[in-house]
Amino acid sequence: MSSPSLLDALNPQQREAASQVEGPVLVLAGAGSGKTRVLTYRVAHLVEELGVSPWNIMAVTFTNKAAGEMRQRIEQLVGPAAQQLWAGTFHSLGARFLRYESKELGIDGNFTVYDEDDRRSLMRRLFSERDLSNQDMDPKAVLNQISRSKTAMIDPQALMEQAGESPQKRRIAEMYVAYQAAMRANNAFDFDDLIVEPVRQLNRSPQVLERYQERFQQVLIDEYQDTNQPQYLFSKLIASKHRNICCVGDDDQSIYQFRGADIRNILDFESDYADARIVRLEQNYRSTARILAVANAVIEHNRDRKGKNLWTAGDEGALIQITECADDRSEARRAVGTVKNVCSREGLSAGEAVILYRTNAQSRPLEEELQRVGLPYVIVGGIRFYERKEIKDLVAYLRLVANPADDVSFLRVINVPKRGIGNTTIVRLRDFANQRGASMREALEMLDQVPELNARARANLASFRDLIRELSSCDRSAEGALTALAQLALERTGYREILEQEGTPEAETRELNLGQLLGRIAEYEELTEDSSLEGFLEEVALMTPADDAPDRSDALTLMTLHMAKGLEYPLVVICGLEENLFPTARSIEESHTNRSAIEEERRLLYVGITRARRFLALTHARWRFMYGSLQESVPSRFLSEIPDELTHKEAEPERFQRPRRQAPSPAVVKDPWTHIMPATQTKPSVSGVHYEFDEAAARPGGDEGHQDFLAVGSWVLHPNWGRGQIVRSEGADADTKLTIRFSRGQVKKVLVAYASLEPA
DNA sequence: CAGCGGTTCATTTTT
């Protein structure tokens, strides 16, 4: 350390990680230990102080947004050269690789990226062509197996060989063969292909490999614990000439093993690179000592870990609040109440708080509560913008223009909006295409030769053909051409007209969404150097939910624990710490044969806990509304792993749910992009701040007079079915119809007038 | 061909 350096701003371990630019480095970075800082400083140091060109650096980040931020940071240092930094997610880098090298590799560079939805519809087509029904084989299981095979770098032929004599396995392998053939025919790649294909091509083509190896003097990988085998191979291949590879990760935060992330990538780093340097970042700059102690106490129960102990020089901080709630609705009240209380007491804005949960479904009671008290909120993830039906429909038209071989998009839009082309017609066209080995689009152009079509079908198909021709012949080079194309599609397909005629609030929302899509296309065209339809479609396909989230707001954030990776908030509330929910029932089941299932859940909790800077609250409910009925819950085993002296515990008195009101009126138009409730809609809060015991709700059937015992939540005795709990009540007096969940698990509907129920 | 109603089944998590 002679002259002052950028790196002086780092602590010694961070500095070592950032400055060690020769040879392989593994940075084991505990939560909140300044991992992102190290990565950014490392790149800055390389470029600014060691004179490495951004062109020679590859940086793999977890979101495209993170890549953009890194690029921006470098841009401040070295100017426009920063654009040459090869940065992005594995998937976006893989897609770019395939496009750049398309000529070399003999593929069509205008390929389409298929998401889960597209894969499913492709699989449905394959099933239908083989007259298979969902009963014969589970399409989801087939798709799963295909994905797992790809992640294990097993191609269709290899899977077939593995299947041996098992007819079951052979059938799945056959579908894999067909699937992959269809993908090629459609000129499409799925998410797995985007990594696996580049790896295959790099292995196959020494010249291409050498070009990449030569170029990338420095390779950086973030969130290394979540990489899978192909991703590992991709980076290893590219880095293997200069061997300057820096992987940053935390085995304790590995939460994507369920989808093939391979923890061996981190655990075996030293054996893969004998000369690897391992740097541990264990000083935490984020959380209070108590929060950290909770995190450490929990994660210590895992056996499969490298082991490290986070410490902080910071304050002890507040006790962790653990609240036992009567049911999921009061849990929502408590969680929101905690946010309001802590924020007002500590002078935080609601934007500095987050509520985390295990499953997306859990957002519902929280949303209802937030709408009730009028607190603005944002949901990150969930139903994403580009997954909305109307958006996917319009995007499918655009895809079809960019990639005429894309049958999945073709089939999606051939009768959307309705233009009188029914299933029989579609099947006839499809069979014709299959016979000719042609795409649907090509078949459509040979309409006259398609047999068995009646005049009406023929005419409808002809006008669809003309529509597609018109859209395809648009000049796409002019400025604003993409926006114009999308606009044209919206008009000429009649999509906008249909929505206008419908006039329902839902249709209105869809129109708004489509308007927003046009806005995004325009924005893309304006901000992107060489904008193209293909470029836009790729961006759409590879956008991560985090990329899509709003930057900053005063609104409370809601998201799943998975989405919270890499983020931090002064106040964190984690809901639903119950057995069978967190950890999930499935992980518990799996744990009987395999301990690691629970361990991944525990890591997920660890990730959640370590998001918190100052305040942490955990909640669980005794009863939870799930699968349409109330289920009793037991506190999560994880709660018992937290030392009492770190916590402050509260428990709500018994309380039953009233029947659910129907969903809050959709009258308030939510911003379709962010789900933010407009602040102007905020009503003064009625409750949710204080922990009031709701008397009326606690008195079962209080308002109904004599038949108190027939309220929702009550237990009753049925002459045939035995003991059961009322989960739903419809109608009044003698017409009252009850839904009862009996102890043996059956759910029955009974009429009070006939059922002769007794209190249990 | 389209729309309706009835039934079934499921919830991890997501690039």
Added chain:
DNA sequence: TGAACCGCTG
């Protein structure tokens, strides 16, 4: 609870 799938009818 609800989405999604299936089969029937007009």
